[in-house]
Structure formats: C-alpha cells, structure tokens
Amino acid sequence: MQKIYLDYNASTPLAPEVVDAMQPLLDDFYGNPSALHWAGKPVKEFLHKAREQVAELIACSPREIIFTSGGSEANNLALKGFYFKNQHKGNHIITSKIEHPAILNPCKFLEKVGAQVTYVGVDQYGRVSTEEIEKAITKDTILITIMHSNNETGTLQPIKEIGEIAERYGIAVHTDASQSVGKVQVEVNELKVDMLSIAGHKLYAPKGVGALFVRDGVELEPLIHGAGHENGLRAGTENTLLAVGLGKACEIAGHQVDNNKLKDLTEYFWKQLKDEFGDQVVLNGHPEERLPNTLNVSFVRRIGQDLIDKIPQLAASTGSACHAGSIELSPVLKEMKVPEEVGMGAIRFSLGRNTTKDEIDIVLKELKEIL
Structure with a gap:
C-alpha cells in the first residue's frame, strides 16, 4: 500500500540538503560558539552563516534574527517580550479570533497580568478586515499581531495594509509567518512588520528550531534570562546544529521554483473534486x-x-473533532460561520515538494469509491 503524505502544513520531512548541512556538526564541530579558541570559532562561523541565510530569505539584517526553539517560542517572545518591555506605553493588543494557539494562549496569559486584548473576527473566507483592525485601535494600543496565513485554510491576511495602518498610529506589528515562509514570498519591509515568526519544521528544517525577526530599535524583555546570547534576548548556548538546518532550509526556499508547480497541482486537485462531486464539495478559505x-x-x-x-x-488533517458521537468544528471554521453540515466534512489537504500527480489521482480514486 503506497503511503501518501498530504499533511505538509503539519510538518515537513527534512530536505536532504539540510541533513547534509547538519552532518559536520554531528561529527567534528562540537565547540561552544561563544568560545574564543580553535574549537569555538568555526562553530560560531556556522551560526553566523545560518543567521545570514535566514535573514536573506525574509530580506532583513542578520543581526535582526533571533534563533528560537520553534514558532511557538518565537510567538511567545514577540508578544510577552514586547508587552513586558513596552507596557508603560499602553496595555492594549489587537489580534484575530483565528490565530494559532501559540498566539491566542499568550494573549490570554497577558490578559491575566493586565493586558487588554481585542480579538477581531473574520469574513466567510477567513480574512480579517483592515477597517475592523483600525476601529479597534485605542490610545493604549501598542501591538497588533495577525498571522500571515492561516494554517487550516491557507487564507492569506492583508498584513501589508495592516502594517500601513499601524505605521500611521505608531503601533508595532507582529505576524506569525510559520505557514508562509518558504511557500510564498515573505519580506519584512514589504509587509511593514516589526516582528515575524518562523518555524523550521514547516519548511523542511528540523523540529525544535525557529526564528524571530526583531526589527532594529524594537525592544523586548527576554523570556529566558542568563548570559547575553542572541542579542541578549535568548539566554543559553546556541543550538548550532539546528540553526544550521534552518539556515540551509531557508537558502533552499529562496531558490525554490516549484511553488507554481504546487499551485497547479493544488488547483488540479480542486478541479477534479469539483467536477466529480459538484455541490457536495465546498472550498473553505479564500479562492x-x-x-x-x-x-x-x-x-x-x-x-x-x-x-x-x-x-x-x-x-491528512480534518477540520472537526468527534467527541462521543458529536461533531465539534474547529475554531477557525466556526469563526468563518461555516454551517455544521458543511464543516463536519472538512479535510485539509496540504501538498509539498514531494507530492506527485499520481498521488493526487490515487486519493481522488479512493474518494470516488467511498462517496
């Protein structure tokens, strides 16, 4: 039985080039990158190169890249770090109701320590309204955090427009780009964001590594206190092995030309489903x-x-959960006002570099037989 993986939004396999790039760190280069002797200096060079590779992908300075343990830590550092360092300017944060738990739960935590958080809704396609964002701004607003793309539906948010609004009011903007980096062009100046989160395992790097872009001049309180690693924002000896993996993955993503192929394959899949099942199949998210x-x-x-x-x-992943015979739609589908009889049948197919048309055809054949 041929195994077919269509859950690339959940996690990706390691790219072979990433494995090759990490191999020297497993064999020979074991020194502490902070050490000034022969064992530490080459490791520091590996770390610096990785930082440059990540920075180049999102078009920022290497000194603006902070390595983390993943997207969740990057989000927590952005939200908590910014709030605790800047709460003297105000205590209001704006986010959306369809954010990943790695945004929603830090927001709920910050509410316990004095933050006021506004959660804006979305339309039927899962997109936030820039007008709603602007209406939510108060004199105490210090941060807007909206995901770049939704992990369930793939819907892209109007981050550049939000950044332009925030710029007029002097408000910082963070975006969780964990699902977007490596799939679409993501450049921090184009998006007009002050912070941006990356998760390694979403773009063919290892699990357990990510990065946070922090624009020069943005001040954060560290979550982990200790020595002055990562510009003083994340104490602890750097995990050079995983950073090198993320760096190589970002380099590969910058040279990738297969996103059009992926788009064509995804559109082929949707057209075949629509042709076969007609009104019995519905697209969730922006067309x-x-x-x-x-x-x-x-x-x-x-x-x-x-x-x-x-x-x-x-x-593949579903958009609903079954509990003792009852169906519960995902929070994202609920906020999109998807009817229960539609949402309970939701499946997220997320394709990747290794996906083939033959695999799509096999899934289509299986679905036809079942339905």
Whole structure:
C-alpha cells in the first residue's frame, strides 16, 4: 500500500540538503560558539552563516534574527517580550479570533497580568478586515499581531495594509509567518512588520528550531534570562546544529521554483473534486488569496475523519473533532460561520515538494469509491 503524505502544513520531512548541512556538526564541530579558541570559532562561523541565510530569505539584517526553539517560542517572545518591555506605553493588543494557539494562549496569559486584548473576527473566507483592525485601535494600543496565513485554510491576511495602518498610529506589528515562509514570498519591509515568526519544521528544517525577526530599535524583555546570547534576548548556548538546518532550509526556499508547480497541482486537485462531486464539495478559505499548497475542502453532510479513516494510506488533517458521537468544528471554521453540515466534512489537504500527480489521482480514486 503506497503511503501518501498530504499533511505538509503539519510538518515537513527534512530536505536532504539540510541533513547534509547538519552532518559536520554531528561529527567534528562540537565547540561552544561563544568560545574564543580553535574549537569555538568555526562553530560560531556556522551560526553566523545560518543567521545570514535566514535573514536573506525574509530580506532583513542578520543581526535582526533571533534563533528560537520553534514558532511557538518565537510567538511567545514577540508578544510577552514586547508587552513586558513596552507596557508603560499602553496595555492594549489587537489580534484575530483565528490565530494559532501559540498566539491566542499568550494573549490570554497577558490578559491575566493586565493586558487588554481585542480579538477581531473574520469574513466567510477567513480574512480579517483592515477597517475592523483600525476601529479597534485605542490610545493604549501598542501591538497588533495577525498571522500571515492561516494554517487550516491557507487564507492569506492583508498584513501589508495592516502594517500601513499601524505605521500611521505608531503601533508595532507582529505576524506569525510559520505557514508562509518558504511557500510564498515573505519580506519584512514589504509587509511593514516589526516582528515575524518562523518555524523550521514547516519548511523542511528540523523540529525544535525557529526564528524571530526583531526589527532594529524594537525592544523586548527576554523570556529566558542568563548570559547575553542572541542579542541578549535568548539566554543559553546556541543550538548550532539546528540553526544550521534552518539556515540551509531557508537558502533552499529562496531558490525554490516549484511553488507554481504546487499551485497547479493544488488547483488540479480542486478541479477534479469539483467536477466529480459538484455541490457536495465546498472550498473553505479564500479562492485566490491563499497558500499555493493548501486545499481545505468540506464534503457536505459527511464526517471528514470517517473519510480519512477509510483511506488508511493517506495522511491528512480534518477540520472537526468527534467527541462521543458529536461533531465539534474547529475554531477557525466556526469563526468563518461555516454551517455544521458543511464543516463536519472538512479535510485539509496540504501538498509539498514531494507530492506527485499520481498521488493526487490515487486519493481522488479512493474518494470516488467511498462517496
């Protein structure tokens, strides 16, 4: 039975080039990058190169890149670090109701220590309204954090427009770009953001590594206190091995030319589903402003998990959870006002570099037989 992986938004395999780049750190280069002797200096060079590679992908300065343990830590450092360092300027944060838990839960924590948080809604496509963002601004607003793209639907948010609004009011902007980096062009100056989060395992780097872009002049309180690693923002000896993996993955992503291929394959998948099932299949998310690899569809009046269970060789995600016979839609689909009879049949197919048309055709054949 051929295993078919269509869950690249959950995690990606390591790129072979990433494994090769990390290998020297497993064999020979074991020194502390902060050490000034022969064992430390080459490791520091590896770390510096990795920082340059990440910075080049998002078009910023290497000194603006802080390595973290992943997207969740990057988000926590951005939100908590900014709030605790800047709460004397105000205590109001604006975010959306469809953010990843790595944003929503830090916001809920900050509410316990004095922050006021406004959670704006989304339209039927899962996009926030820039007008709603602007209306939510108060004299105490210090930070706006909106994800660049949604992990479930792939819908892209109007981050540049939000950045332009924030710029007029002198408010900092953070975006969680964990799902976007490596799939679409992401440049910090173009987006007009002050902080941006990256997760390594979403772009063919290892799990356990990520990065936070922090624009020069933005002040954060560290989450981890100790020695002055990572510009004083993250104490602890750097994990050069994983940083090198992330750096190489970013270099590869900068040279990738297969995003058009992915988009074509995703559109082919959707067209085949629509041709076969007609009104019994519905697209969740924006029809155009979405990631090129992400296809979230609902099979009307079906249960998504039941369909996946009948295709055991397929790895994909659902948009609902079953609890003791009842169906609970994901918070994202709920906020999009997706009807229950539609949302309960949601499946997220997320394609990647290794996905082939033959694999898509096999899934289509299986779905036809089941339905």
